[in-house]
Each structure stands twice: as C-alpha cells, then as structure tokens.
Amino acid sequence: MEAALPESARGGVAKPSSEADARRRRAFIYGLIAFLLVASLPFLPVNNYIIAAVVRALIFISLGQAWNVVAGIGGLLSLGHGVFLGIGCYTTGILFNQYGIPPWLGVWVGAVLSLLVALVMGSMTLRMRGVFFALATVAASLAMVQISRHFVDLTGGADGLALKFFGNSWWAAQSRTPAPFLYASLAFVTLYYWITRWILNSKLGLEMQAVRDDEVAAAAAGVAVFRTKMLGLLVSAAMTALAAGLYMQFYMAIDPEAAFGLSQAIQLQLPALIGGLGTAWGPIIGGAVMIFLSEVTNWGGTKIGVSGVDILVYGLMLLVVVLYAPKGIVGSVLRNAMKGADR
Amino acid sequence: MNAPAVALEVRNIARNFGGVVALRDVTFSVREGEVVGLIGPNGAGKSTLFEIVSGNIRPSGGRVAYFGRDCTTMASHLRRRAGMCRTFQKVRLFESMTVRQNISVAASQCLPKGRDLGEEVNNILAQMRLEHQAERRPSELTLADRKRVEIGRAIAGHCRLLMLDESLSGLTHDEAEHLIDEIMQLNRARGITVIVVEHVLSVLAAMVQRLVVLHNATVIADGTPSEVAHDPVVIEAYLGTKQKALR
Ligand SMILES: Nc1ncnc2c1ncn2[C@@H]1O[C@H](COP(=O)(O)OP(=O)(O)O)[C@@H](O)[C@H]1O
Numbered sequence A: 001m002e003a004a005l006p007e008s009a010r011g012g013v014a015k016p017s018s019e020a021d022a023r024r025r026r027a028f029i030y031g032l033i034a035f036l037l038v039a040s041l042p043f044l045p046v047n048n049y050i051i052a053a054v055v056r057a058l059i060f061i062s063l064g065q066a067w068n069v070v071a072g073i074g075g076l077l078s079l080g081h082g083v084f085l086g087i088g089c090y091t092t093g094i095l096f097n098q099y100g101i102p103p104w105l106g107v108w109v110g111a112v113l114s115l116l117v118a119l120v121m122g123s124m125t126l127r128m129r130g131v132f133f134a135l136a137t138v139a140a141s142l143a144m145v146q147i148s149r150h151f152v153d154l155t156g157g158a159d160g161l162a163l164k165f166f167g168n169s170w171w172a173a174q175s176r177t178p179a180p181f182l183y184a185s186l187a188f189v190t191l192y193y194w195i196t197r198w199i200l201n202s203k204l205g206l207e208m209q210a211v212r213d214d215e216v217a218a219a220a221a222g223v224a225v226f227r228t229k230m231l232g233l234l235v236s237a238a239m240t241a242l243a244a245g246l247y248m249q250f251y252m253a254i255d256p257e258a259a260f261g262l263s264q265a266i267q268l269q270l271p272a273l274i275g276g277l278g279t280a281w282g283p284i285i286g287g288a289v290m291i292f293l294s295e296v297t298n299w300g301g302t303k304i305g306v307s308g309v310d311i312l313v314y315g316l317m318l319l320v321v322v323l324y325a326p327k328g329i330v331g332s333v334l335r336n337a338m339k340g341a342d343r
Numbered sequence B: 001m002n003a004p005a006v007a008l009e010v011r012n013i014a015r016n017f018g019g020v021v022a023l024r025d026v027t028f029s030v031r032e033g034e035v036v037g038l039i040g041p042n043g044a045g046k047s048t049l050f051e052i053v054s055g056n057i058r059p060s061g062g063r064v065a066y067f068g069r070d071c072t073t074m075a076s077h078l079r080r081r082a083g084m085c086r087t088f089q090k091v092r093l094f095e096s097m098t099v100r101q102n103i104s105v106a107a108s109q110c111l112p113k114g115r116d117l118g119e120e121v122n123n124i125l126a127q128m129r130l131e132h133q134a135e136r137r138p139s140e141l142t143l144a145d146r147k148r149v150e151i152g153r154a155i156a157g158h159c160r161l162l163m164l165d166e167s168l169s170g171l172t173h174d175e176a177e178h179l180i181d182e183i184m185q186l187n188r189a190r191g192i193t194v195i196v197v198e199h200v201l202s203v204l205a206a207m208v209q210r211l212v213v214l215h216n217a218t219v220i221a222d223g224t225p226s227e228v229a230h231d232p233v234v235i236e237a238y239l240g241t242k243q244k245a246l247r
C-alpha cells in the first residue's frame, strides 16, 4: 500500500488558521458525541425497533462510504455496486448454509470474489471513457440477476436465500436482538470513516482525485491513470463485500432484487450523493438523513395504509440535493461551518 | 567539451484527424539545454505535435526519440516520470485540489531517491512565486498564477525537457516578462531544455536560440531567429502578413 504523504505535502496543513483548528476540533467533538450516543442506545430506554433502524442506517453508511471511495474520490460512476454487495451476501450465505463455514470466514471469501469480479470489470473498461465503466457495472448487475436466479440449488433462485437460524450464536454471528449489530455496524462506520480519511490524505488518494479532476492532466503529471482507477475500484469492491457480510447477518436473507436491483443500486449511492461526494463525513450525514426520513415516512405510510413510500422519498431527496445542494450537505449546506476542517 | 546530447528527436511525424492532416513529415531535433521556439499560425499543428511528443495521442507515422531512446509508443505518464514535461494550451489543473496538492501529486511520481517530497514542493512553490497561494484552489487564482501552477506541476520532481504550449499568451506584458524570467531561470539553474510554442514572436525572439516554424502541418524553417526572419519561404508563407509581430 502507499505511504501517507509527509505533513508538509498535504493541503491545509502548512498554515492551519486557528479558526480551521477550532472547526476541526468541533467536528471531532460532534463526531465523538454521535458515536457515544449511538453506542449507549442499548442502555437507554429505547426499543429494539429504533435500534434496528439505527443499525440499518449504519449499514447503509458503511456501504455508502465504500461507494464514495470509487465514485466520490475516484470519480468512477458505478451504477451497479450491488454486484459487490450481492457477491458478499450470497457467498457468506451459501458457504454458511451449504458448507457450515462461519460468516467470519465466508465474508473474506466474498471479498476475494468481489475483487476478482472488480478486476475483470476494471481491466475491460477502465482504459476507456468513464461511460463504459458505468455501463459495465449495469451489465454486471443484470448478469448477476440471471446467475442468481439460475443456480436455484445454491441461491434459492428468485425466492432468495435465507440464513439457517441459530439464535444467539457467536460462531454463526447471529443474534436475536439488534444490539450486537449496533456495535458491529458502528465499528464498520468508524473504520470506514478512517479509511476514507486516510485515502484522502494518502498518495493514492491524491492520485485518485487528480484522475477524477482531469485524466489527461493526471497522466501528464506522471500518474498511472489506469492503475489508480483500478486500485480505487478494488478498495471499494472489497469494502462493499466486507460490509455485505454484516448486511447478510443482520437481514438474514438476500434475493436477486435486493442485491442487484435498481433500487438497491440507488440506495448504495444516496448517502454519498446526499451527504457530499468525496468527503469522509458526507456518507455519514447523508446516510443518517436518508434512513431517518425513510423510517419516518414508512411509519407515516403504514398509518395511512400505503407502503413503499421510502423509494419516493429517496427520489425526492435526490432531486432536492441535485437542485439546491449539488455538493451534498457537507459540500453545500455545511460548507462554511466545516471550512478548513477535515471533511 | 562534448557536444550536448540530443534531448528530443522528432522524425517524419504524421497525424491525421479523419480527413484533416494536422501534421505531415515533421522532422527536427532539440539539443540538451537549448531553448527552442515552435511557431506557426493557428491550426499549424503545434499543439498536436506536443500531444504526440508527450504521448497523449499516437502519431499516424514517424518516431519520437527522447535522449536517444525511442519512446513513440511509451505511455504518457512514463514519459513524464522520465522527465518529459508539458503544459496545455488551455490550462488544465486539478480544480478540487490545492495548489500545493497539484504540485505534490506530480512531484511524488518521479522524485529521485533521497530527495524530500515536502522540500521539493516548497522549492517549486518558491521558484514559481506561489508560496502565498499554496493552500488556495486554482479557481481562486489569476490566469497568470494558474499558468505558474501548471508550470510548477510540470517541472516538479524530475524534469529534463519542458514543453510550454502558449504559456505566455493571455498574460499582461509584465506578467509575461516575469514568467519568461522564471522559465529562463529554470533553463539555466536546472539545466532544463525548453520548447516554447507561442505566436507572440516579439517575446520569443528575446528568449530562444532557435526557431522552428510550422506551417500547413509541416516544418518550413529551422534556424536562429534572425535566419528565420530573413528566410524567404517563411516571409512568403507566414511572416509576410505578420512582419510587425516580429519586431
Ligand atoms: N482532436 C482533434 N480532432 C480533430 N481535429 C483536430 C484535433 N486536434 C487538432 N485538430 C486539427 O488539427 C489541426 C492542427 O491543430 P493544432 O495542433 O491545435 O494547431 P495549433 O496548436 O498550431 O494551433 C487543426 O486543423 C485542428 O483543427
């Protein structure tokens, strides 16, 4: 892996104004408060329904952060990141149900398979214009739908795959209550936040941003454009597949539509799009807003007997962001509050 | 003393865009340490030649050699790492990154072993007089400073041949004078070979030892500024209408 750049070669470090320092400190403190609040939920008078909703938010933040790496930092528009989610879920599930391999191991197999698929997709398309990569991700999603429907014995076909239930079990990474998943997903969000921050400040991250901004100029600056894109895609695919392990243990089931469908593909993109592409805070804030609004509207929808309102809400949120905050919440709305802070 | 090495040799280069002949049978060479002007009217093929030499596009025919090594099919980022550096006619910076990061990303690709990256970036910032702009983003800079950043990014890390595509155009007289000073300083202090594309001939005449004239996709003259200025073919084809520009 690439070494981090020395302090003096980074942006914003040479002459940090005291104001930027204060903002950075404030962002850290808010983050810490949010972290502690979430971590203490099981000890507060909060029911499991709410905790489960928070877990959903944290899982989508993790997945969104993974997409953010390739699309936000790297500028590669993946419209089918569900491929890596699905490969992660199905691999973990099949290995567990059919071969009794615990998800602790299965998830790594899923990550390796995702890396292989990313490698094939990348080497076929990343030397061409960006639109070909975007199309390839869509094509791969469609192919995966067919594959997962076809191998019924392994995947359960169109009905999907449900994990054999073992109750509370460390070995099977299963739990009757959502609290353990709360800590697991919180760990993922924290880890992925730091990974994103690390990438943004690393040599690889600068190269990815250079390629995102201008490929021709990046090559003229000595950046190996293809290799940089490929590395970004691989990191993102592995992050997605690992978070998929958590997804599978929490939801206990996967089906072709949930893994490779259009609405899943959109949900993977929303946290970063709403929160702010290419920032480490973006997917966190965007994912929280996204799940909060969808929970509220779904709850309201059930009251009046309408289901599936969340998809509509996602669409509306995206529209609002594109029209009024094209750089996302972090980039547009909180721009001044977070100026100089590590976004 | 030995004769200086040939830094760049362009031999029989040709390039078509569909039916448009942008370059045909272009041959010339540049010795190490020279400052050479490449002139010619709009559409003569100057930028296309830079694109080919830097590896951004492939020639339809001909060879490019860099310090004696054929590099016609070498990837452009590898040419840059070998010290073949360029700017673009329309400035191309990494707009979301700070000036420091713009320079740093290039410097980190090809810094010789044992040199400190932070120090190199600071040196370049100082050399291009960009210290006070280091934490700004390109969109906050004047055109002159944007061109400085692009040159800084071009030479960062390792540079033996610098190709400037109209880096002086669009600047005020003073800005252009300053930039020329800096370019000549790079040539003298760092021993960088320079090829300048420009159509403001009066500025070029003061800085270059040699002019290569491109007209209708091919080289029509190659010599000292005064030789070129008195070349009947050049006067006929190009300068005849632009005598004033030369003075
Ligand atoms: N990418 C391209 N596609 C089609 N035609 C091009 C392209 N680049 C350059 N040309 C054509 O090649 C010729 C030379 O262009 P150029 O190298 O930009 O000239 P100069 O830099 O001397 O003004 C022009 O006729 C131009 O229209």
Ligand SMILES: [Mg+2]
Pocket: B046, B047, B048, B089
């Ligand atoms: Mg040109």
